[in-house]
Amino acid sequence: MRLLLIEDEQTLGSALRDHLVSEGYAADWVENLADGELAMKSTRYDVILLDINLPDGNGVAMLRALRQRGDATPCIILTAQDKISDRIAGLNAGADDYLVKPFDLGEMIARLAAVARRYTGNPNPLLQIGDVEIDLARKLVFVAGRPVELTGREWALLDQFAHKPGATLSKRQLEDSLYEFGAEIESNTVEVYVSRLRKKIGSDLIRTLRGVGYRLEG
C-alpha cells in the first residue's frame, strides 16, 4: 500500500515514515503542501496522512480542494488541534479519520488499516481463501491453520492483493505499493516477490495475467 505523508515536523515525520516502511507500507514523506500536490499528480496513493498546520498553508483547505476536484483518496488528518470543532471541520472537509498528536504508532497503523479496508469495500479484516487465512488487522497469514512468516515487502504485496481480492492489479500499481520515491526498483522486483509469496502461501492463489498484471483469486 502506498502512502503519502505530509508532515513538516522533521523528527516526527522521519519516525512516521520509518515506522510505515517497517510495517510494509510504501511511504512518501513531504514537508509542505506544494510538494504534496506535486506527489499526488505523479503518483496514485492509497492513503494520505495529512498534517493541518503546514508552512505553506492549511491541510484542511488542501483536502477540501482535493475533494472538490473529485479525488477520493482516503485521508487521515494528523494534528495537534483536538477541539471537537476542529475535528468536525476536518471530517466535513472530507477526512476519513482524525488522529490527534501525540498518538501511538500502533494506533496510527490500526486506523490506517481500518480506513484502507473501508475503501476497498472489505471492512472485514479476516480474509479466507481456500485454506489460506489472512488477518489484515494483525498482519498474520495462516495456511491450513499454520502461521506463515512474511517479510515486510511480501506482506505489502499480499496486503495490496488482499484489499482487492479478485481485482487485477497492474505491475505498476504493485511497484507503487512496494517502494517509496527515490527507491531503486529492479525491473523484475514484482515478479520476484510474487514468486516468493506463491512459495509460502500456495502457487494457485495469485494468478498472472500476461501483459495485464496479477490477481488474487477470491
Next chain:
Amino acid sequence: MFGGFFKSLTAGIMIRVVVWVCLCWAIAAALAAYVIHDELTESFDSGLRETVQGNLPLAVEFLMDRPANSKVTHIPARTARPASPDDNGDADPEEYIIYQIRDASGRVLLRSDNALETPFAAPLIAGFWQDDTFRYYSEPTVGGSLYMQVAEPLAHRREATFESAMAILLPLFVLVPVLLVAIWFSVRGGMRPVYRFRQDLDRRGAGNMEAIAIDDLPGELAAMGQDVNLLLDRLRAAMNAERAFASNSAHELRTPIASMLAQTQQLLTELPSQSPHRDRAMLIEKSLGRLRRLSEKLLQWSRAESGLGKTHEVQELDPIIDMLIEDIHRSGRFDNTILLHRHGLPLRAPMDPDAFGICVGNLLENALVHGDRRVPVQVRVEGPDRLIVENACEKLPAHILSKLTRRFARHGNSPESSGLGLSIVVVLIEQAGGTFSYVSPIPGQDTGFQAVLTLPQAPTGAND
C-alpha cells in the same frame, strides 16, 4: 449577630447623623435655656416692679387709715400657710410673691400673709437685690419714710427656666428613634445602587470578567464603576494572556511529545528483542505516555479555566458522544468496550461542544481506567439533558468518593489516571450551568460507580 451591621455603611451613617443631631439639639437647647433664663428674669423682675408700684399706694393708704392702736401687721392671705425665705418655691403660684412695708429704720409695719415678721435681708435701697434664696425689689414712698419690698423665691425662677429647657429637650427622646428609622430607610433606599454594584462585583470571578453595567449607577459610583471596569479589563487581559500561554504551551507541547513518542516507538521496533537498551527505551516510552496524558489534561484545564463551558446557543450533543465512543474504540487504548443506550429525546443543551466533549471524554476515560475491564462501560443518554456513565467496580468508600473531584486526587495506581479528569468536568459543567454528581455503588446495586451529568436546560422555544 450585629457585628456585621455595626461595620456597615448604613450603621455608620445612622450613628453619625444621630450623634450630630443630638449634639446640635443639645447646644440649641442650652442656648435657648440661657436666653429663656434672661427673658424670664427680665419678665419676673418687671412683675416685681409692677407689684410694688401697684400695691405701694394701697399699702400706704391702708397704714394711714388704720387706727393708731391697730395691731394689724399683715393683710390676710387666701391660704394659711406662710411663705418663708426657706421656701423653695413649692408654694401656690399665687403666693410666690411676698412683701413687707418697712419704715426708714427697717421695722416691719405691714407684711403679706405669707411673709415672716422678721425683716427681709435686702437693704432699704431702691432697686433689685438678691441673696441665695430670693430676688427682692425695694421702692420707697415719695418722702422716703416707707419702703415696700417684694421678694420672689429664686427656686421658682429656676423651675421655670428648667421646665422651659426640658420642653425643648424632651422631643429629642422621641426624635432619636424616629430619626434612626427614617435614616435607615433613607440610607437603604439611597444605597440600593451600591448593593446592586456589590452584587455585580460578587458575580465576577475567574470565569466571569465581563464589564459591570454602569449606566444606571449614581454619579459617585459611576466613577468607581469605570475604575473597576478598567481594572477588570486589565485583569481579563492578564488572565487571557496567562491562559493563552498555558493553552499554547500545552498545544505546542503536543508536537514535540508526538515526535519523541514516535521516535521512541520506532526505536523499539528496530531494536532486537534481546537488546540491553530495550528496557530503557520502554521506560522512556512509558514516561512519554504519561507526559502525553498530563499535557492533555493541562490543556483541558486551561480551557476550563478560560470559561470554555459557557455558551448561550443550544447545541445538538448526541453526535459528539458517538464521535468520542468511536474514537476510543478505534484507539485500542482500552480493553473494555462501551455500550451506548439512548432513551427519550436527543441530548441538546446550551453548552459549548468542546466543553461537553471534554466532560464526556473524561467520564468515559474515568470509567474505562477504573472500571472492571471484563464488563462494558454503560453510557445512558436520557435526553434532553441527562447523561449517565456507569462502570463495574468495587463499592468505593466514602472517604475516597469525597476526594474524587479534587485536583490531582487519584484513586488507584493506574498510569492512565491523571487525577484531573473529574475536577475538569466539575469546572466545565458548572460554568455551563449544569451539575455533576456521582455515587457508588450504582443505585439498586451493591457495586459499581455511576456518574451523572445534568446539562443546563435549554431556554423554552430555543432552536439553536
